[in-house]
Amino acid sequence: YDLRNPQVMRDQARLAAEYGIGAFCFYYYWFSGRTLMEDPLHQWLADDSIDLPFCLCWANENWARRWDGRDEDILIGQQHSAEDDLAFIAHVAPYLRDRRALKVEGRPMLLVYRPHLLPDARATAERWRRWCRDNGVGEIHLAYVQGFERPDPRDIGFDAGVEFPPNMSNPRSLSAQQWLLNPAFNGDVRDWRELAAEIAARPLPDYPLYPGVNPGWDNEARRSGRGRVYLHASPRGYRDWLRTTIHERLAPAPASQRMVFINAWNEWAEGAVLEPDARLGHAWLQATRDALVPAPALLRKPAVHLHAWYLETLPDVLSALREAALDWTIVVTTPAHQAEPVRQALVAHGLEGEVVAVDNHGRDILPFLEVAEGLLQT
Known part of the structure; x- marks a missing residue:
């Protein structure tokens, strides 16, 4: 499909809502005034017929050739500064003001992928909050992604954290047990079932945290011969992980914090996909919808x-x-x-x-x- 086609985005929003997805979180690529791949978001903003809520996650890393494993090859670098903070928040303000902006307790939500790359995350947060108050946005809800760090969000001036599996977890390696078709493979193979079980059993911390689940992971397509592959992911296992997260892990949380992030809708090059495909059809989406309902009581009969x-x-x-x-x-x-x-x-x-x-x-x-x-x- 072509996301430049507005009908494609309408169809995706309708499909997501049909299977219980409550909102989309879009990666946002901003580099000191330059944006990348923003056309689909402009069209979403302009098309009021799309009812699905959304939020933005600023992917505030350097733009590098990560898709083929060359992280050191910088294409566009970030230049974080106080001036850039203000330019960024002014640029994304139309998304925060939109009626469909995902809100927590009435405050539009904004995520940052790696706050520790900011010179002073607390100062950035304060600049954004002050600008939004002064320019008609009002109070905002700031969250960061726990992909590389796991601080208490309050220590950096943010409101909440967001889990990002498979990062920040370390199930045992299965690499040595694999029979390799490619003897030159030097990647990392892990057990997805252990990832799911470990994260599903984590108690929530004493700060606001939005749990994350994922339907699998395999980024070998991006890092040929050096990818990280999680074996044994399945729609049933994903359904159980999501169901446990919704109905058990989040049960003690206040209603405003009962939100789960799924990685991802269409990370095709990383093997993390809810969208229908030729192999499993709508199985991941059906599992998502099934997880919204508590597990039936087991009869425990032979x-x-x-x-x-x-x-x-x-x-x-x-x-x-x-x-x-x-x-x-x-x-x-x-x-x-x-x-x-x-x-x-x-x-x-x-x-x-x-x-x-x-x-x-x-x-x-x-x-x-x-x-x-x-x-x-x-």
Whole structure:
């Protein structure tokens, strides 16, 4: 797609809202009066039909060739100064004044990616706040990204922090366990499941912190042979991490601080993507929507999956289940033309079960995969 096309952004906003995304956080590229890739944001601002709230995150690093691993190759450098602080806040003021600006307790939100790169973050924050008060924006809500540092935001004049997984976490390395197709690979391989479990279990600090989750990470596309790859990410695991974050980790937080940042909507070159793709379709978005609902209470009953292809053997299996006298959850898969005889067999043996019509492909493997998700929830 082409983000210069306003219809693309309308479609993305509609898709995000449909699956429970409450706002977009856009990276903002400002270099002492010069901006990059701002056209889509100008169009968003100009198109009042897009209702989805948004906020900006100033990516205040130097612009370098990081996409192919050459961090030392500076294309555009930052020149932080008091004058630049004021020029920046004046430039982004239209976004802060917009009716769709994401607000915390009525204050439009503004993020900084790396506040420690500012000569004096506290002084910058004070300049921004004073300018906004004097120029009709009012009070603002300042947050910083915990990608490289983790100070108490109040110590640098900010209001809150934002987690940015997979940064600031260190699951064990799996690199030595990999069988490499490319023997020259010298990257780093980690376990995404450990990342998710560790961050989901962190208690919230005594300052405002917006938790972060991510649907995976693999930046090998940017750093050929030297990327960081997280294995074993899955929509189900991501759903559980997000659900735990929303309904358990954030439960003690005040209502105004119950916000989660997801990394990311479309970081294709870093393998962190919610958008639909050819491999998994809408699975990540569906997992996002599912996570908004608390986990169902588990029945904790023994579950049995039977694939009934040879019906002459079914009575023996059902008799064994009945004789076990356990409170089974029974799911029987069978081709559609055999569904009714299977139901009759269950009734004849005094058993209750769900009959699911599934083509007889892959022996019992495909039928099991068809019903596995439901069995996991019993």
